[in-house]
Amino acid sequence: MENLLKKYKQYPNTWDEMFDSKGSIRNVYRDFGSYLKNTDFDSLTQMIDFTSQFFKNQGITFTVYNDNKGVERIFPFDIIPRIIEHKEWRSIERGITQRIKALNLFLKDIYHEQFIIKDDIISGQLIVNNKYFIREMMNLSVPKDIYTHISGVDLVRGKKGEFFVLEDNLRTPSGVSYMLENREITRRLYPNLMPKHKVLPVDNYPQVLYRQLKTLVSKQNPVIVLLTPGLYNSAYYEHATLARLMGVELVEGSDLVLYDHEVFMKTASGLKKIDVIYRRIDDDFLDPLCFNTRSVLGLAGIMESFRQGKVCIVNSPGTGIADDKAIYSYVPKMIKYYLNENPILQNIETYQLGNKDQRKYVQDNIENMVIKKTDGSGGYDMLMGNKASAIEKDKYLKKVKKNPNNYIAQPILNLSTAPCIINGKLAPRCLDLRPFAIYGANKIEVCPGGLTRVAMEEGSLIVNSSQGGGSKDTWIIKK
């Protein structure tokens, strides 16, 4: 393998997780590096075959839309772990906790007194015009004042090695089951390395989640369920896995029934009352009486039960306003406003295209900008200024002009890279990190590590699984 390591060619101007700018192995990867040197390539190939067979047999797949044949796909997995030192992780952890706390206070505020608008920190227009601002949530008190029970904050590393927040996912962030499965398989791949490194465990995530959901209601043994849109949803595998590992029922909308504003599920031994619903369907589909009238995925009348406090919905409806890309740039101000602290994790500079001066700046520097829709996700419908042709740019800017408030721009970052095995060679690929945080009645817990997503195409910055991205296991090591 020594040869392969030598042939490794870093991207210019980019932070590499394993190698420093001079090409020597960073301290945190030292043991792993010597393991690679002493392993022949054939056994690595065997490990790769083993992993793809493993994922396939276990049915660890996600479903791709607009694809007639082979609807289920394996999530590409790279066997070389992404390693982060515990000291660095501690600051990430504190940063995420701080951020989630502030975002949660923000949600409580804008759905009640709206001090942040009155104090002129954020313009009211930006809030009330946003389609994720849900009027049904106004003056509705949620259990224990928690809105964002489960969140996944996407982080990227800039060229100096500093972490930035790319976005906050506060609605129904997915990927946690891949984090668990990645660890499951990595344990099999590196039986000697893992214990030696004292990698912090992630396996207890389902138990932590269950324990924290339990704190939301005062009952001794509340009935908790996971609500899925069903078998054909792209993240169904994840829903089933979480339900299985938490030991709760996986329900669909059609399993639920409402009686006297209490929510019941239909079981073989009659109806059973439900106390907490961890829902994995979007707000819009939750209740046809309040939101999308054509939805059959949720349950008619469930919002009224929620309002009356008869059932607890996790995450609360209406959290979308806080992870919107237009609101994102205000998060540092929120942290200052609500907590009187300085943000630990930095934002990426963001330009509002609704602002004339900023729009002009973006247009002048479009080569270095990425323009996104504020309500977009999954890597769809965005413009990468360095890749797009002149015609594409023109077309996109015309679209922007029609509704500039719906767009933001950010400078294109050189995402950090880590070595991956691509076609028998060791090559750098860009990656991000999505740690998962759980907010219960007593505290916020961040699962050590998270899902490292990898852009499998050479030079690509897009890590979304719907766009062919893959993943790696993430090791937080205590040495």
Added chain:
Amino acid sequence: MLSRVANNLFWMDRYMERSYGLLNLIKTNYNSTLDSGDYSSWNKIMQTYLGIEYEKEFTSHQDSISIILYILFDDSNPNSVHNMIIKARENARSVQEHISRELWLSVNKFYLHLSQDNISVKYKKNDPITIVNELLQFNHIYYSVADITQERGNAYCFMNLGKYLERVVQSVDFLSIRISNLNQNEENLYESYFFKNLLISIGGYQLYLKTFKSIFNIENIIEMIVVNESFPRSIIYSVNKLQVHIKRLNEFNKINNRDLIFTVGKLKNSLKYTTIGSIKSKGIDEFLKEIKIALNQISVNINRTYFYQTY
């Protein structure tokens, strides 16, 4: 347990059992065509499993291997083995947190095996018996994995309801299609291979030889399939099992299922006092009709009691 989950568990096992029955039939029928050279025997299998509407399409197939591949893989046919396993797997996938991990893996492996890209091309060159044996092995693994890994709770009972209901339906169909219509003047009736293949297809050849030695007659076969309590594919065996699991479910769930207990108990007891003599005096067709009506009632009651909850 959710009603939907119970229903899916029930159907998961029904499809597995159905595919098992069909695979066994394919194997023995192929064997018997080797003896008799009579391709029309495939028609009976089509009638039982695929429905009349597929018969026409099927006559275009001339040799056994293409008929077998048609039954195994034709995706336009909802009852091809491939489609049955897809359905069994869909059901398994939707109840993953209620079945053991190992059981899910075994269904998924079966599915992946049948869904390989060029499997029918590969199979074209193979010996049909080897092919079917390879597939049967997946069924055997499924049953044994279920036996040693599945907890004996609600899920296990619903799976067994599906399994034994499907099996008893198959045994009844076997009698009504293959035995009661038997043309007594048919020539090959007197060939020993005829009975041998008939018995092998329902898995009862060895037991028959032990019980009745090598004297083949139709009455003995009927007796074995209806009332032999130690024959795992007999009607009485399956009905006994149905009763066991319905009683267990009753203990677990404490709900009113008097109608269900009553209908299954009634059928069990009437079979207990059935002899080949009483079947003959009633007429096999009339007897089978009564059993079909009773099975229908049981199935309606299972549905009503467990799968459709209202308040």
